[in-house]
Amino acid sequence: xxxxxxxxxxxxxxxxxxxxxxxxxxxxxxxxxxxxxxxxxxxxxxxxxxxxxxxxxxxxxxxxxxxxxxxxxxxxxxxxxxxxxxxxxxxxxxxxxxxxxxxxxxxxxxxxxxxxxxxxxxxxxxxxxxxxxxxxxxxxxxxxxxxxxxxxxxxxxxxxxxxxxxxxxxxxxxxxxxxxxxxxxxxxxxxxxxxxxxxxxxxxxxxxxxxxxxxxxxxxxxxxxxxxxxxxxxxxxxxxxxxxxxxxxxxxxxxxxxxxxxxxxxxxxxxxxxxxxxx
Amino acid sequence: xxxxxxxxxxxxxxxxxxxxxxxxxxxxxxxxxxxxxxxxxxxxxxxxxxxxxxxxxxxxxxxxxxxxxxxxxxxxxxxxxxxxxxxxxxxxxxxxxxxxxxxxxxxxxxxxxxxxxxxxxxxxxxxxxxxxxxxxxxxxxxxxxxxxxxxxxxxxxxxxxxxxxxxxxxxxxxxxxxxxxxxxxxxxxxxxxxxxxxxxxxxxxxxxxxxxxxxxxxxxxxxxxxxxxxxxxxxxxxxxxxxxxxxxxxxxxxxxxxxxxxxxxxxxxxxxxxxxxxxxxxxxxxxxxxxxxxxxxxxxxxxxxxxxxxxx
Numbered sequence: 001x002x003x004x005x006x007x008x009x010x011x012x013x014x015x016x017x018x019x020x021x022x023x024x025x026x027x028x029x030x031x032x033x034x035x036x037x038x039x040x041x042x043x044x045x046x047x048x049x050x051x052x053x054x055x056x057x058x059x060x061x062x063x064x065x066x067x068x069x070x071x072x073x074x075x076x077x078x079x080x081x082x083x084x085x086x087x088x089x090x091x092x093x094x095x096x097x098x099x100x101x102x103x104x105x106x107x108x109x110x111x112x113x114x115x116x117x118x119x120x121x122x123x124x125x126x127x128x129x130x131x132x133x134x135x136x137x138x139x140x141x142x143x144x145x146x147x148x149x150x151x152x153x154x155x156x157x158x159x160x161x162x163x164x165x166x167x168x169x170x171x172x173x174x175x176x177x178x179x180x181x182x183x184x185x186x187x188x189x190x191x192x193x194x195x196x197x198x199x200x201x202x203x204x205x206x207x208x209x210x211x212x213x214x215x216x217x218x219x220x221x222x223x224x225x226x227x228x229x230x231x232x233x234x235x236x237x238x239x240x241x242x243x244x245x246x247x248x249x250x251x252x253x254x255x256x257x258x259x260x261x262x263x264x265x266x267x268x269x270x271x272x273x274x275x276x277x278x279x
Numbered sequence: 280x281x282x283x284x285x286x287x288x289x290x291x292x293x294x295x296x297x298x299x300x301x302x303x304x305x306x307x308x309x310x311x312x313x314x315x316x317x318x319x320x321x322x323x324x325x326x327x328x329x330x331x332x333x334x335x336x337x338x339x340x341x342x343x344x345x346x347x348x349x350x351x352x353x354x355x356x357x358x359x360x361x362x363x364x365x366x367x368x369x370x371x372x373x374x375x376x377x378x379x380x381x382x383x384x385x386x387x388x389x390x391x392x393x394x395x396x397x398x399x400x401x402x403x404x405x406x407x408x409x410x411x412x413x414x415x416x417x418x419x420x421x422x423x424x425x426x427x428x429x430x431x432x433x434x435x436x437x438x439x440x441x442x443x444x445x446x447x448x449x450x451x452x453x454x455x456x457x458x459x460x461x462x463x464x465x466x467x468x469x470x471x472x473x474x475x476x477x478x479x480x481x482x483x484x485x486x487x488x489x490x491x492x493x494x495x496x497x498x499x500x501x502x503x504x505x506x507x508x509x510x511x512x513x514x515x516x517x518x519x520x521x522x523x524x525x526x527x528x529x530x531x532x533x534x535x536x537x538x539x540x541x542x543x544x545x546x547x548x549x550x551x552x553x554x555x556x557x558x559x560x561x562x563x564x565x566x567x568x569x570x571x572x573x574x575x576x577x578x579x580x581x582x583x584x585x586x587x588x589x590x591x
Contacts, residue, residue: 005396012395016403019389022467024406027413029432030421041430048432094318103311109319115580116322119330120528122549123572126556126565127332131325150325153318182305211414213531214549218557229416233535244424251417262412266405269412273475 027255034059034248041245059245060253063236068223069250072231075141076210077257079227083148084205090149091156091201096186098157099164100172110161117154124150125218132219143219144227148209155208156201159272163197164190200272203265210258228254336566343560354567364568367539367546371571373458374547375526378465382522383515385466386473391503393474394481404475411471419535422464426450426536454544457537461545464532469525473518480514481507516586524579528572548572 032051033041040046040053063069097103098110128147129138137143167190175185191198216227223235232250236243262269303309337354341347358364389407397403410418425432434447450460484507492502530549533539539546539554546554548571556565 009396009398012392012397016389016392016397019385019392020403020406023410023471026418026421026425026467027409029425030418033424044429048430048435090317090321093314097311097314101307101311101314103308106311109315111584112322113318114584116326118524118576118580118583119326120524120549120572120576122528122530122552123569123576124326124329124333126552126562126569127329127336128325129557130332131329147325149321153321157318176305181301182310207412211416213414213416213534214553217534218553229414233416233420244427244430247420248424251420254417255413258412258414262405262409266401266408269408270404270475273408273411273472 030248030251034245034252036245038245059243059249062243063246063249063253067231067236067246069228069231069253071224072226072228072235073254075225076227076229076254079141079144079148079216080206080209082145083152083209084202086145087149087152087156087205088198088202091153092160092191092198094153095157095160096164096190099161100169113154113157116150117158119151121151121212121214125214128215129218137219139220139222139225141220141225141227144212144216147215147219148212152205152209156205159201159204160194160197163194163200167193196268199265200268203261203268204272206261207258333566333570336562337570339563341561341563341566343562347563350563354564355570358564358567363543363546363551366543367548367551367568368571370458370543370545371527371547374462374465374529374545375523378462378469378526379519379522381462381466382469382473383519385470386477386518387511389470389474390477390481391507393478407474408471410468415468415531416535418468419464419532422460422467423451423536426460428452451537452541454541457541457545461533461536464536465526465529468532469522473522476518477511477514480511484510517583520579520583524576527575 029048032049035055035057036051037053037056037058040051046052094113098106098113128150132138132143132147135143135146137146171193172185172189175189176182180188211229212227213229213233216230217234220226220230223231226235228250232247232254236247236250304313335349336347338349338351339347340350340354393404393407424430428449428451431447431450433450434443437443437447438445448456450456488506488510489502492506497505527547528549529547530553533545533547533550534553537545539550543551548568552565552569554565555568556562
C-alpha cells in the first residue's frame with residue numbers, strides 16, 4: 001500500500017471518530033450511570049465519564065426485585081413473539097400472492113399495502129383505542145398482539161415480495177410439472193429458497209414491535225399489562241422524582257434482547273435496511 | 280422425468296373432495312384472493328376503519344364517555360385560535376426541516392466515509408447502526424439524563440472543553456435549547472438509516488463512471504458533484520420521503536424528552552393530539568390535530584408512487 005493511500009485510510013478513520021462517538025456515547029453513558037452508586041451519581045463535582053467510587057449492582061437489584069420489571073419484560077416478549085409470528089404468516093402468503101399470482105385487482109392491492117406501510121402509527125392511535133375497547137381488549141396486552149400486525153404485515157409483505165421475485169419462476173414450475181400442487185411448491189421449494197428473506201423480515205418485525213411505544217402507551221396502563229418501554233418510562237418515574245440509576249438500568253436491560261439479536265444478525269440488519277427503505 | 284410418464288400424470292383423477300380442493304387451490308384466481316384475505320381483513324378492520332373513525336371524530340364534538348354530534352369543520356378551524364396549536368404547527372415544520380436536513384448532510388458524509396477502505400468494517404457498521412435498533416423510548420431516556428439540568432454530561436463536557444460557560448444551558452427547560460435537544464436526538468436516531476441506505480446507493484455506482492470522470496480531469500469535488508450526487512438521486516429521494524413522514528409524525532422522542540414543553544415549544548402534532556385527545560378527553564379536537572399529519576402523508580405517498588416506484 002502506498003503511503004498516500006495509507007494516509008487517506010488513516011484520515012477516513014479519524015473523520016469517523018466523531019460519528020462513532022455520537023452513535024455510541026449515549027449507550028456508554030447509560031450503562032455507566034446504571035452501575036454508579038447514588039453518592040457518585042448525584043455528586044456535581046464527580047467526573048461523569050467514569051466510575052471513580054466503585055461500581056454497584058444496587059440499581060439492577062432494585063429494578064428486578066422492587067419493581068414489576070420482569071413482568072413488563074415478559075409482556076414485551078409475549079407481544080413481540082406473537083405479533084411477529086402472526087404477521088410473518090399473514091405477510092408471507094400475501095407477499096407470495098402479490099409477487100407470483102395473477103388475479104383480480106392484484107396491482108391495486110399491492111398499492112394498498114404500500115400505502116398502509118407509510119401510514120404512521122401516531123395518525124391512528126386515538127380511534128384505534130376505541131376499536132380496541134369495542135373488541136373487549138382495553139387495557140390488555142392482547143390489544144397489542146392484535147394491533148401491531150397493522151404495521152408489521154404491510155412491512156413483511158413489502159420486504160418478502162422483493163425476495164419472492166428473486167426466486168426463479170422456473171424452479172416452481174418444474175416442481176408443479178412433477179406433480180406438486182402450488183401450495184406444496186410454495187412450502188417445499190419457494191420458502192426454503194427465501195429463508196434469508198424470512199429471517200430478515202422476522203428480525204425487523206421483532207425489532208419494530210419491541211421498539212413500539214405509542215400504541216403500548218395508549219392501549220395499556222395497568223402495571224401487569226404494560227411492556228418494558230412503557231413500564232420503564234412511566235412507572236419508574238413517580239411525579240417529578242427520577243431514580244436515574246434504576247431508570248438507566250431499565251433502559252439497558254430493556255435493550256438487551258434486541259442487542260443480542262443484533263450482535264448475531266448484524267449482516268441481516270445491514271442488508272435488510274438496504275434492501276428497501278424501512279421505517 | 281421420462282416423456283412416457285406424462286400420460287400417467289395427466290390422467291383424470293377420481294373426483295374426490297380432496298382433489299377438488301386441490302384443483303381449486305392450484306387456480307391463481309382462487310388462491311391469490313385467498314392468500315391476501317387475512318391481510319385485507321386486518322387492513323380494513325384496523326387501519327381503514329379507524330381512519331374513517333378519525334375523520335368522524337374530527338368532524339364531531341366527541342368527548343370521552345359522552346354522545347357526540349357532527350360539528351363540521353369547526354375543530355379544524357377552532358384549532359387556529361389556540362396558541363398551543365399554532366406553536367405546534369410551527370414546531371412541526373422547524374423540527375422536520377432541520378432534522379431531515381441534518382440527517383441528509385451527515386448521512387451523506389458518513390456514507391462516504393463508510394465507503395472507504397476501513398480496518399474494522401463490521402465493527403464500525405455495527406456501532407453506526409446501533410441507535411437505530413435500540414428502543415427509542417429507552418434510548419431517549421438516556422438522552423434526557425444526558426441533558427439533565429443539574430448533572431448534564433453534555434454541559435460538563437462543554438465546560439471542560441471551554442466551549443460553554445458554567446453552568447451551561449438548561450437544555451430541556453429553555454425553548455430554543457429544548458428544540459435543539461429534540462432535533463439532536465432525532466438526528467442521532469435517524470442517521471443510521473440515512474447512512475446505511477445511502478451507502479448501498481454509493482456501492483452500486485459503477486466504478487467506470489469515476490474512472491471516466493477522472494480521465495476527463497475532474498477533481499474529487501467535481502466527481503462528487505457530477506457523478507456521485509446525480510447517481511444517488513433515486514436513493515436520496517426514497518430516504519428523504521420516508522424520513523419526512525417519520526420525522527413529521529414523531530412521538531416517542533418528544534414525549535419522553537420534554538412532553539412538549541417548555542410552554543409547548545417542542546410539541547408535535549402527535550404529542551399534542553395525545554394530550555388534547557386523551558389526557559384532556561377532547562377526542563374530536565385530538566383527532567383533528569392528528570389529521571393535520573395527513574396532507575404530508577398524502578404528499579409522500581403520492582411522490583413515492585409517482586417517482587420512486589417508477590424508477591425502481
